[in-house]
Every structure is written in structure tokens, then in C-alpha cells.
Amino acid sequence: MIESKARPAVSLNSVHKRYGTTDALIDINLSVEPGEVVALVGPSGSGKTTLLNTICGLTIPDSGEISISGQSLTNIKHRKTLATLVGIVSQQYGLIPTLPVVQNVLAGKLGSWTNLKSVLSLIWPQDRKQASSILSSLGLDEKINERTSHLSGGEQQRVAVARVLIQSPDVILADEPVASLDPALAESVMGLLSRITQVDNKTLILSSHSPYLIQTYCSRIIGIRQGRIIFDMPISEINDDIFHDLYETNQILQR
Ligand SMILES: Nc1ncnc2c1ncn2[C@@H]1O[C@H](COP(=O)(O)OP(=O)(O)O)[C@@H](O)[C@H]1O
Ligand SMILES: [Mg+2]
Structure with missing residues (x-):
């Protein structure tokens, strides 16, 4: 069968990462199309950093497959090649x-x-x-x-x-890229990142705790808790309740 869809910018298939007894990522399946600006949200310790580091090859998963622009990470032998495909603001x-x-x-x-x-x-x-x-x-x-x-x-x-x-790179990852910035600077840096993504036809996946910035600049939102994706939706469908549930249920679990 001929595949008519363009290859995804990022594709994860059954990715699992464990640290000791902690499952940092559990069965992550994800496909991101070129041009998407994706927000990754979730409480501290939910696995956002591990997921971003895994997508850029900094962290090697225990199992599962990761491809960037159609190329499997395990087949990329040179750092320079990897650098044209994916980069991270850690x-x-x-x-x-x-x-x-x-x-x-x-x-x-x-x-x-x-x-x-x-x-x-x-x-x-x-x-x-x-x-x-x-x-x-x-x-x-x-x-x-x-x-x-x-x-x-x-x-x-x-x-x-x-x-x-x-x-x-084709895919820009950013782990809380505006966390240390005041609101005006945070907005200008987010604006710049999302503009470059559109103008240069890149793909952006970032983690952030700011509902305002996410709703202003992202097209899709993925909620992660205890290593699992618990929602994945267009930004137009997100509401305050979904946000609160993501963070509050975690506090209840930790009590
Ligand atoms: N290098 C590491 N060694 C041991 N445990 C780790 C390591 N990195 C992350 N973890 C654990 O994996 C889980 C997910 O962490 P992380 O991806 O940093 O979450 P987040 O970025 O959402 O705060 C946490 O329980 C954390 O303690
Ligand atoms: Mg983190």
C-alpha cells in the first residue's frame, strides 16, 4: 500500500524508560506532524524531561522505537546528522x-x-x-x-x-524554555519560537507550566502523569478543569 501521508516529524512507538524502580515513561506512543507546536504538561516528576531527552537521543529508552523525520534514532551514527534533525533547549x-x-x-x-x-x-x-x-x-x-x-x-x-x-534542526525541543523569564520576555521568546516553527516549517515540542502561553502559542497539548500520556488534544479543546485535574490528582496520589 502506498503511504499517502507525509512522514511524521516525530514518531514514538511503545517507548519505555525505567530508572531503578521508577517507570519514568510507560508505553509512550506519539506522532507529531511537521509544523505542529506541541505543549507537554504535567506535574513535576511526571516524565516531561525524560520524554524530551529521549526524543533527542540524550536518554536511551529501555524499549521502543523513535523516529525523527522518518529516520530511526538507532540508525543515526553521527552526532552532526542527529543535530540537523533534532535539538533541545534543556x-x-x-x-x-x-x-x-x-x-x-x-x-x-x-x-x-x-x-x-x-x-x-x-x-x-x-x-x-x-x-x-x-x-x-x-x-x-x-x-x-x-x-x-x-x-x-x-x-x-x-x-x-x-x-x-x-x-x-527539523524538530526543536524545549524543556521549560521560559521558566526563568519575566512574563514579557517569556511571551517574546515563545512568540519567536512559534514564529520560527511556522516560517521555517519546523516542529516544536515544549514543556511549560503556563496555561496562558500554551493556549496562546501551541496547537496541541499533551498531558503526562506518572510516565503515561493521559490526554492528547487540540488546544481548542483544553479547558481549566482538564488542567486542574492533571495537577490535582497527582497531589492526591502523593498524599
Ligand atoms: N537520571 C535519573 N535517575 C533516576 N531517576 C530519574 C532520572 N531522571 C528522572 N528520574 C525520575 O523519573 C521520573 C520523571 O522525571 P522527569 O522526566 O525529570 O519529570 P519532569 O520533567 O516531568 O519533572 C521522576 O520520578 C524522576 O525522579
Ligand atoms: Mg523536567
């Missing part, structure tokens, strides 16, 4: 504090820090211009040469966003 940012901001951003072009020297020799004027333009769209134009450790938490969070934007 909660730890993953920045090298002693380096200037611009070099942390340009590291996104490499996909990894395996060869620091090649990063340092990589700073061509056009790359620098691109980094500068992205930093400027994130309100960081004056910080380009600053030592990264001198930046505030919110500024470092935006450097991590800049790094994934210059990497420009």
Missing part, C-alpha cells in the same frame, strides 16, 4: 560558562562539544553575523562578547534558545 542549558556568549551560540552549528578547537576556529564573519542577529531577536545583542557565566539565569536560558535556533 533545563540545564548545557552552556560552557567560561566561553563568550557567541561561542556558546555557534556551538549549535556543531551539534556537540566533542571538538572544542573546531568551535573556536569556526567563527567566520557570516556565522558571527547570524549569531548576532539571533541574539538580537532575543534581546541579547549587547551580550554577544560577554563571558557566559556573567549572564543572569534568564539570559543564559535565552543563549540556549539562540544555540538551538542557529542549529536549526
Whole structure:
């Protein structure tokens, strides 16, 4: 049979991840189409970070299959290839504090820090211009040469966003990307991420605890609790009760 549908941007089939006695992800099945902006919501410890890290290959599942743009993660041998497919803004940012901001951003072009020297020799004027333009769209134009450790938490969070934007993978993952930002900045960074997703035909999956930002910028919402997906719906169908149930039932379970 000829498959008429375009291949999904992200596909997970029966993914399971266990840490010791904790099932962090249980039988996760998920398909995300190119162009979707998906919010991942759920209480702390529900598995959001594990799921995002698993989708980008940072965490290896115990079982199950993951494909990005039709390519199985297990078949991708080179980090650079992986970097064209998927990138993540993680909660730890993953920045090298002693380096200037611009070099942390340009590291996104490499996909990894395996060869620091090649990063340092990589700073061509056009790359620098691109980094500068992205930093400027994130309100960081004056910080380009600053030592990264001198930046505030919110500024470092935006450097991590800049790094994934210059990497420009098909699928952008972001783990609470605006958690350290004030409301106005959070809105502008979310706006930028969702605009780039649309303009460059990318796919965005992000975790967030902000109902307002999710409802404003996302097209689909997935609720996760204790490692399981408990709802997956278009953003137009979400309401306050569903949100509250997701978080409150967890508190009852933990009592
Ligand atoms: N590296 C790890 N080692 C042991 N347990 C972990 C590890 N990472 C996550 N977990 C556990 O897996 C569960 C899901 O965690 P996580 O994905 O970080 O949730 P969330 O991002 O939703 O807060 C939690 O019970 C957490 O304690
Ligand atoms: Mg987390």
C-alpha cells in the first residue's frame, strides 16, 4: 500500500524508560506532524524531561522505537546528522560558562562539544553575523562578547534558545524554555519560537507550566502523569478543569 501521508516529524512507538524502580515513561506512543507546536504538561516528576531527552537521543529508552523525520534514532551514527534533525533547549542549558556568549551560540552549528578547537576556529564573519542577529531577536545583542557565566539565569536560558535556533534542526525541543523569564520576555521568546516553527516549517515540542502561553502559542497539548500520556488534544479543546485535574490528582496520589 502506498503511504499517502507525509512522514511524521516525530514518531514514538511503545517507548519505555525505567530508572531503578521508577517507570519514568510507560508505553509512550506519539506522532507529531511537521509544523505542529506541541505543549507537554504535567506535574513535576511526571516524565516531561525524560520524554524530551529521549526524543533527542540524550536518554536511551529501555524499549521502543523513535523516529525523527522518518529516520530511526538507532540508525543515526553521527552526532552532526542527529543535530540537523533534532535539538533541545534543556533545563540545564548545557552552556560552557567560561566561553563568550557567541561561542556558546555557534556551538549549535556543531551539534556537540566533542571538538572544542573546531568551535573556536569556526567563527567566520557570516556565522558571527547570524549569531548576532539571533541574539538580537532575543534581546541579547549587547551580550554577544560577554563571558557566559556573567549572564543572569534568564539570559543564559535565552543563549540556549539562540544555540538551538542557529542549529536549526527539523524538530526543536524545549524543556521549560521560559521558566526563568519575566512574563514579557517569556511571551517574546515563545512568540519567536512559534514564529520560527511556522516560517521555517519546523516542529516544536515544549514543556511549560503556563496555561496562558500554551493556549496562546501551541496547537496541541499533551498531558503526562506518572510516565503515561493521559490526554492528547487540540488546544481548542483544553479547558481549566482538564488542567486542574492533571495537577490535582497527582497531589492526591502523593498524599
Ligand atoms: N537520571 C535519573 N535517575 C533516576 N531517576 C530519574 C532520572 N531522571 C528522572 N528520574 C525520575 O523519573 C521520573 C520523571 O522525571 P522527569 O522526566 O525529570 O519529570 P519532569 O520533567 O516531568 O519533572 C521522576 O520520578 C524522576 O525522579
Ligand atoms: Mg523536567
